[in-house]
Amino acid sequence: MKHQLTLTPGAIDEPALIAARQMSAGMGAAVYFSGVVRGSEEDQTISAIEYTAFAQMVERQFHLIFDQIEKRWPIESLRIVHRLGVVKVNEPSLWLEVVAPHRGEAFAAGQFLIDEMKRTVPIWKKPLP
Amino acid sequence: MKHQLTLTPGAIDEPALIAARQMSAGMGAAVYFSGVVRGSEEDQTISAIEYTAFAQMVERQFHLIFDQIEKRWPIESLRIVHRLGVVKVNEPSLWLEVVAPHRGEAFAAGQFLIDEMKRTVPIWKKPLP
Amino acid sequence: MTIRVQFWSYFKDLTGCADLTEELPEGSTVHDLLKRLHAHHPKLAAMQNSTLIAVGVDYQGRSHVLRDGDEVSLFPPVQGG
Amino acid sequence: MTIRVQFWSYFKDLTGCADLTEELPEGSTVHDLLKRLHAHHPKLAAMQNSTLIAVGVDYQGRSHVLRDGDEVSLFPPVQGG
Numbered sequence: 001m002k003h004q005l006t007l008t009p010g011a012i013d014e015p016a017l018i019a020a021r022q023m024s025a026g027m028g029a030a031v032y033f034s035g036v037v038r039g040s041e042e043d044q045t046i047s048a049i050e051y052t053a054f055a056q057m058v059e060r061q062f063h064l065i066f067d068q069i070e071k072r073w074p075i076e077s078l079r080i081v082h083r084l085g086v087v088k089v090n091e092p093s094l095w096l097e098v099v100a101p102h103r104g105e106a107f108a109a110g111q112f113l114i115d116e117m118k119r120t121v122p123i124w125k126k127p128l129p
Numbered sequence: 130m131k132h133q134l135t136l137t138p139g140a141i142d143e144p145a146l147i148a149a150r151q152m153s154a155g156m157g158a159a160v161y162f163s164g165v166v167r168g169s170e171e172d173q174t175i176s177a178i179e180y181t182a183f184a185q186m187v188e189r190q191f192h193l194i195f196d197q198i199e200k201r202w203p204i205e206s207l208r209i210v211h212r213l214g215v216v217k218v219n220e221p222s223l224w225l226e227v228v229a230p231h232r233g234e235a236f237a238a239g240q241f242l243i244d245e246m247k248r249t250v251p252i253w254k255k256p257l258p
Numbered sequence: 259m260t261i262r263v264q265f266w267s268y269f270k271d272l273t274g275c276a277d278l279t280e281e282l283p284e285g286s287t288v289h290d291l292l293k294r295l296h297a298h299h300p301k302l303a304a305m306q307n308s309t310l311i312a313v314g315v316d317y318q319g320r321s322h323v324l325r326d327g328d329e330v331s332l333f334p335p336v337q338g339g
Numbered sequence: 340m341t342i343r344v345q346f347w348s349y350f351k352d353l354t355g356c357a358d359l360t361e362e363l364p365e366g367s368t369v370h371d372l373l374k375r376l377h378a379h380h381p382k383l384a385a386m387q388n389s390t391l392i393a394v395g396v397d398y399q400g401r402s403h404v405l406r407d408g409d410e411v412s413l414f415p416p417v418q419g420g
Contacts, residue, residue, distance in 0.1 A: 039154030
C-alpha cells in the first residue's frame with residue numbers, strides 16, 4: 001500500500017491534490033474527506049483553530065494506523081494532509097484520500113483512519129476567538 | 130438541503146467541482162466519492178463502459194433518495210454528477226459530494242446515496258472490449 | 259385504452275424493439291400488460307423474475323391498475339455508478 | 340539515570356514548563372516518574388486520569404520500565420482533524 005503523509009503550515013490545495021491522483025486500472029473507488037474548521041466550538045464563536053503537534057510521534061502513530069489498514073483492506077494508496085498552526089474558519093485542516101478496488105473498503109478504511117487518528121495521533125487544537 | 134444533480138456526456142472535472150464547493154460556517158465535513166471505470170469486468174479486460182439512462186426517471190429516483198437523506202441526516206448540500214455515454218477505463222463515471230456538520234453523517238449519507246442509487250436509479254452499463 | 263411501452267438496456271435487444279403500443283381493456287393491470295407482452299416476446303418472459311417496471315417515472319408492482327395514456331417502462335436491474 | 344520529560348498542549352500551561360530533566364534510580368517505571376512529577380506539579384496530578392504517556396514515539400503504560408536517556412512525553416487527549 002502506497003502512503004503519503006504531509007504535515008504542513010500552508011493551506012491545503014484540494015484541487016491540486018485531486019489532480020495529482022494516481023490510480024491503477026484495477027481501482028474503482030476514491031474516497032475523500034475534508035475536515036473543515038467550523039465557526040463555533042462548544043457554543044463559542046471562533047475565528048480559527050491553532051493546531052500543534054508532536055511531529056515525530058505523529059509520523060509514528062500514523063504509520064501504525066497505515067499498517068493496520070494494510071492488513072484489513074486491499075487499499076492501493078492513502079494520502080493524508082494535516083495542517084499545523086492557525087487554520088481559519090471554513091478552511092480545511094485535514095484532507096484524506098483512499099484509493100481502492102471498491103467503494104466498501106475505501107469508505108471503511110477512510111473512516112477507520114480518521115477514528116484512529118482522533119484516538120492516537122498527538123495533534124491538539126486550541127480555538128482562537 | 131441544497132442538491133445538484135448533473136447527468137453529462139462530458140468528462141467530470143473533479144478539481145473544478147472541488148473549487149466550486151460552498152460550505153457555511155457551521156459545516157465541518159465534506160465527503161467525496163469518485164467512482165472510476167476499472168480495466169476489467171467479470172474477469173474480461175475492457176476499454177470502457179457505455180452508460181445509458183432513462184433520464185426523467187433518473188431525476189425522479191434521485192430526488193426520492195434526496196428526500197430520504199434530508200429526513201435522516203442534517204446534510205447542508207449534496208452534489209452528484211453521473212456520466213452517460215462511453216467512459217474510458219480510469220475515468221470517473223460518478224462523482225459525489227456531501228457537506229455536513231460532522232463526518233459521521235457525511236459518510237453515512239454518501240454511502241446511503243450510492244447504495245440506493247445502485248438499487249433504484251435507472252442507469253445501465255455495457256462493458257466495451 | 260392505449261398504453262405505450264418502452265424497453266431499456268438489453269431488454270431492447272431481447273425484444274428487438276425500443277417501444278411499442280398496446281391496446282388493453284379498461285381496468286387492466288401491469289400483470290395483464292406483461293401477459294400480453296410475454297406472448298409476443300418469449301425472451302422477455304424468461305426474464306420476468308428480474309424485470310423492473312415503472313409507470314411514468316415511478317416503480318409499480320404487477321397489481322397496479324393502468325390508465326389510458328400511461329407510459330410503462332420495462333428494464334433489467336439497474337447498474338449506475 | 341537521566342530522563343528527559345516533555346509536556347505538550349495545555350500541559351505546558353499546567354506545569355509552566357515545556358521540558359525538564361529528572362534523575363531517577365535504575366529500574367524506575369513511568370509510575371515512579373509520575374509520582375515525582377506530581378509532587379512538583381499538583382495541577383498535573385489533578386489530570387492524571389486523562390494523561391497520555393509516550394516513551395519516545397510510542398505509547399506506554401504506568402508499569403513500563405524506563406531506561407537511561409529515555410524521553411517521556413505527557414499530554415492530554417489528542418484532538419486531530
